[in-house]
Amino acid sequence: MTAVTAPAPAVRHRKPRPNYVLSLLAIIVSFVIFVVPFLFMIVNALKTRQDASDLQFSWPAQVRFVENFQEVITSRDYMLIIAFINSAILTVASVAILVVLSAMVAYVLQRRRSRWNPLINFLVLSGLIMPPAVVPTIWVLQGLGLFRTMPGLILVEVAFGVSFCILLFRAFISSIPRDIDEAATIDGAGSVRLFFRVIFPLLRPVAITVIVVQAVNIFNDFQHPLYFLPGEPTVQLTVYNFSSQFSSQYNLLFMDILLITIPPLIMFLIFNRQIVAGMTAGGVKG
Amino acid sequence: MATTTVNRGTTPSVATAPAPRGARMRSPYPYWFYLPTAVIYGTLFLLPTFAAFYFSLTRWSIFESKFIGFGNFISFFQEPALVKGLTNTLIYGVVTSGLKVVLGMLLAVLLTSRIVARGYLRSVVFFPVLLSGIGVGIMFQVLMNPDRGLINKSLALIGVDGPAWLTDPQLALLSVALVDVWKGVGLATLIYIAGIVSIPQEYFEAAKVDGAGPSSSFWHIILPLARPATVTVIILSLIGGLRSFDLIWATTRGGPGFSSDVIASVIYKQYQAGFYGLSTAGNVILFLLVTGIVLPLFWFLSRKEVDL
Numbered sequence: 001m002t003a004v005t006a007p008a009p010a011v012r013h014r015k016p017r018p019n020y021v022l023s024l025l026a027i028i029v030s031f032v033i034f035v036v037p038f039l040f041m042i043v044n045a046l047k048t049r050q051d052a053s054d055l056q057f058s059w060p061a062q063v064r065f066v067e068n069f070q071e072v073i074t075s076r077d078y079m080l081i082i083a084f085i086n087s088a089i090l091t092v093a094s095v096a097i098l099v100v101l102s103a104m105v106a107y108v109l110q111r112r113r114s115r116w117n118p119l120i121n122f123l124v125l126s127g128l129i130m131p132p133a134v135v136p137t138i139w140v141l142q143g144l145g146l147f148r149t150m151p152g153l154i155l156v157e158v159a160f161g162v163s164f165c166i167l168l169f170r171a172f173i174s175s176i177p178r179d180i181d182e183a184a185t186i187d188g189a190g191s192v193r194l195f196f197r198v199i200f201p202l203l204r205p206v207a208i209t210v211i212v213v214q215a216v217n218i219f220n221d222f223q224h225p226l227y228f229l230p231g232e233p234t235v236q237l238t239v240y241n242f243s244s245q246f247s248s249q250y251n252l253l254f255m256d257i258l259l260i261t262i263p264p265l266i267m268f269l270i271f272n273r274q275i276v277a278g279m280t281a282g283g284v285k286g
Numbered sequence: 287m288a289t290t291t292v293n294r295g296t297t298p299s300v301a302t303a304p305a306p307r308g309a310r311m312r313s314p315y316p317y318w319f320y321l322p323t324a325v326i327y328g329t330l331f332l333l334p335t336f337a338a339f340y341f342s343l344t345r346w347s348i349f350e351s352k353f354i355g356f357g358n359f360i361s362f363f364q365e366p367a368l369v370k371g372l373t374n375t376l377i378y379g380v381v382t383s384g385l386k387v388v389l390g391m392l393l394a395v396l397l398t399s400r401i402v403a404r405g406y407l408r409s410v411v412f413f414p415v416l417l418s419g420i421g422v423g424i425m426f427q428v429l430m431n432p433d434r435g436l437i438n439k440s441l442a443l444i445g446v447d448g449p450a451w452l453t454d455p456q457l458a459l460l461s462v463a464l465v466d467v468w469k470g471v472g473l474a475t476l477i478y479i480a481g482i483v484s485i486p487q488e489y490f491e492a493a494k495v496d497g498a499g500p501s502s503s504f505w506h507i508i509l510p511l512a513r514p515a516t517v518t519v520i521i522l523s524l525i526g527g528l529r530s531f532d533l534i535w536a537t538t539r540g541g542p543g544f545s546s547d548v549i550a551s552v553i554y555k556q557y558q559a560g561f562y563g564l565s566t567a568g569n570v571i572l573f574l575l576v577t578g579i580v581l582p583l584f585w586f587l588s589r590k591e592v593d594l
Contacts, residue, residue, distance in 0.1 A: 023401040033468070034410045040436055041425055055434045101326070104319040112315040120320070127331060129580050131529045133338035133569045134553055135562045139348055140334050159330035162323055181314055191314045220418035222532045223550075227557075236420045240536065243424050250428060257421040264416040268409075276412070276476055 045254035052251035068255045075242075080256065083233040089150060090234060091219045094157040095211055102162050102210070103203055106169030107195060111181070127163030134227055141228060153229045157218050165210050172206035173199070209274040216264050216275070235260045335573070342567040351563070358567035367544035368568070371552040374459050375528055375575065378548055381463045382470070382530075383523035389467065390474025390519055391512070395504065397475065398482050408479070412472035419469070423536025426465045427452060430537075455545035458538050462546055466533055470526070474519045481515030482508055517587040521580060528576050549575070 036057070044052045045068060047060040073080055109120055137156065138147055146152030176199065184198045222236040233241075239256050246253040268275065342358055344351035362368045397407055414422065429436045430451035438448030451461040485507065493503045531550035534540065540547035540555065547555075549572040556565035 018400045018402050020402065022396075022399075023403060026396060026401060026407055027403055030407055030410050034414065036436075037425060037429060040429065055428060055431065055436065057436055101323045105323045108315045108317065108319045112313060112317075123327070123332075127327065129525055129576060130335065131550075131569070131572050131576055132331060133334045133566065133573070135346075135348075135557055135566050135569070136334035136337040136341055137330060139337065139341070140329060142348065144329070155326055156330055159326050162327055185314050191312075191316045194314055195319070216416050220416075220420075222418065222420050222535075226554075236418050236532075239418075239420050239424065243427075243536070253424065257424060261417060261421060264418075265413075268413060268416050272409070275416070 041254045041257060044250055045258050047251045049249050049251055052254070053248065055250065064251070068251050069259075072242075072252050072255045072259065075252070076245075079233055080235070080238055080259065083235045083238040086150070086232055087219055087235045090154060090157065090225070091215050093150075093154045094161070094218050095214050097154065097158050098161055098165050098214055099207055099210055101158065102165035103169050103200060103207070104195065105162070106166045107173055107199060109166065110170045110173045111178070124163045124166050127160070128167070132160055138227065148229060148231060150229065150232070153225060156224055156228050157221070160224070161214055161217065165214065168206055168210055169203065172203060176202055205274075208271065209277050212267055212271040212275050216267055219263055338566050338569050338573070341563060342570040344563050346563040346566065347560070348562060354563070358564045359571075361564065362567050362571065367547065368552055370544050371540075371547040371549050371568075372571065372575075374546060375548040375550075375572070378459060378463055378466075378530060378534075379524050379527035379579075381460065382466045382527040383520055385463070385467045386471055386474040386523045387516060387519050389471050390478050391509075391516075393471065393475040394478030394482055394512075395508065398479055408476070411475050414469045415472045417469065419532030420536045422465065422469050423533045426468075427537050430461060430465075452538050452546075453542060455542050458542060458546040462534050462537050465537065466527065466530065469533070470523065474523065477519050477522075478512060478515045481512040485511045517584075520587065521584055524580055524583070525576065528579070529572070 040057050043058065043060060044055070046063050046065050048062060048064055051061055105120075109117065109124075141147040141152045141156070144152070146155065180198060180202075181194060184194045189198065220236060221234075222240065225232075225234040225237055239253075239260055242253055242256050246256070341351060343353060343355060345354050345357070346352075393411060397404055397411075401407075430438075432438060432448070432450040432453055435448075435451075437451070441448040449457055452458050454461075489507050489511070490503055493507055498506070529550055530548060531554070534546060534548055534551055535554070538546045540551040549568055553565050553568040553572070556562075556568060
């Protein structure tokens with residue numbers, strides 16, 4: 001995976017001209033398939049209720065952005081605001097815990113050879129492949145008094161996401177020379193200090209990838225809040241509930257979907273490269 | 287990356303052989319770094335997983351459970367709706383991952399070829415990956431509306447009578463699978479792009495000198511050398527596809543009837559109905575299905591790769 005350094009293919013000189021016909025075709029087709037659905041949603045989110053119920057792909061007769069926005073926000077006693085706060089807490093807390101804990105595991109797992117390693121690798125892989133058992137998890141959470149609580153859901157997200165993070169961190173840590181560890185140890189750093197002061201700051205690039213990918217995943221998660229935090233709204237649950245409540249009000253429904261799409265969109269615009277790096281890890285043999 | 291992991295996991299003898307542990311008194315890599323993760327993962331993933339095997343054999347109401355042997359599994363396989371969920375899960379997983387492999391590969395070849403606006407195309411194809419399944423599901427529920435949806439209206443413009451998509455029992459599952467491919471093909475494409483870009487340019491040049499055209503360099507260079515990417519795409523989309531819940535729940539809720547139910551939606555429905563034992567039996571079946579398909583496939587595909 002470390003070998004993702006692309007051998008910049010653009011540098012070669014005697015390159016023929018780009019294929020403009022194919023390019024144009026690709027642009028048009030991709031526009032129709034991937035962009036038009038969004039534009040459809042955007043224009044309909046701006047329409048009046050009646051206008052939107054025709055489901056036409058047309059510019060709204062009257063642009064009602066502010067009104068629709070207000071109505072979505074205020075509906076059900078500001079449910080969406082509460083949901084955004086809940087989702088923000090869930091995402092930030094889970095990701096923070098995930099980054100620290102999985103980096104610690106990946107570090108020891110990569111650095112220290114022991115007879116436990118095969119078992120731990122197996123467990124990490126199991127966490128990646130195996131679907132979690134839903135109702136027994138509820139049973140455990142209930143036993144711990146964590147069912148229907150935010151901390152419970154946060155811990156569940158950590159348990160289900162930790163494998164992926166460990167794999168990413170471990171691959172990166174293997175590229176950090178051990179000389180650094182030894183130098184720090186000789187200088188008298190204990191293991192905690194060595195990790196948190198010396199190694200952890202070096203993990204910044206991969207940590208950004210882990211943060212962004214997991215943040216998007218957890219923010220978009222629907223299934224686990226549905227099971228483990230019923231009653232408390234998170235953004236995905238709110239949209240789902242709105243879809244039955246607003247089944248005849250497509251303008252509000254689409255406005256709602258657009259609002260919950262904004263955080264991933266921002267993530268995408270800022271961290272495009274890190275997201276791609278994280279999600280394609282493993283595509284290249286290394 | 288994932289490949290190396292499994293090799294280590296499945297061949298413990300290699301990993302255990304050089305074990306210079308205990309050489310020093312205190313390692314700078316303390317085992318207690320594992321502890322917090324082990325506690326969380328152990329209680330919230332491993333324990334429920336093992337408990338599932340027991341509770342799937344019981345009639346269960348969270349508070350008390352009564353052992354009934356394989357009763358839940360028997361009723362699972364006797365109920366046509368539930369068996370439908372099982373076959374649907376297989377169909378869904380195979381169709382989505384197959385389409386993602388083929389389309390992802392084609393798009394990646396296109397996006398690494400000499401065309402303009404590559405950045406735009408990559409972004410546009412990839413962005414749906416970051417959307418929530420619920421949002422995409424609801425959006426397509428509207429777009430796929432049989433009479434008024436944008437898709438069928440557009441098809442009518444070119445004289446095609448569009449199908450009823452999500453409301454046609456024959457087509458519902460495949461329609462959701464198509465939406466899944468729409469949402470996920472960007473990831474497959476990016477994985478393939480990473481794989482293709484890592485192939486040394488000399489291979490293509492040498493092939494060109496030898497008179498190979500674009501199609502033979504695709505079949506003889508890109509396809510075999512992008513094999514790790516193919517393995518990753520197949521495994522990732524199978525894992526995702528077999529567990530898929532969000533999209534199906536947002537678009538059809540398993541309907542019409544049970545025609546697009548998958549195991550994940552059956553688990554949820556049985557849970558809602560209070561049949562916790564049956565729900566957990568469904569979970570165990572899903573669990574065996576995913577492990578039973580993904581592990582051998584993984585082993586087979588990564589083994590082949592070593593032989594090449």
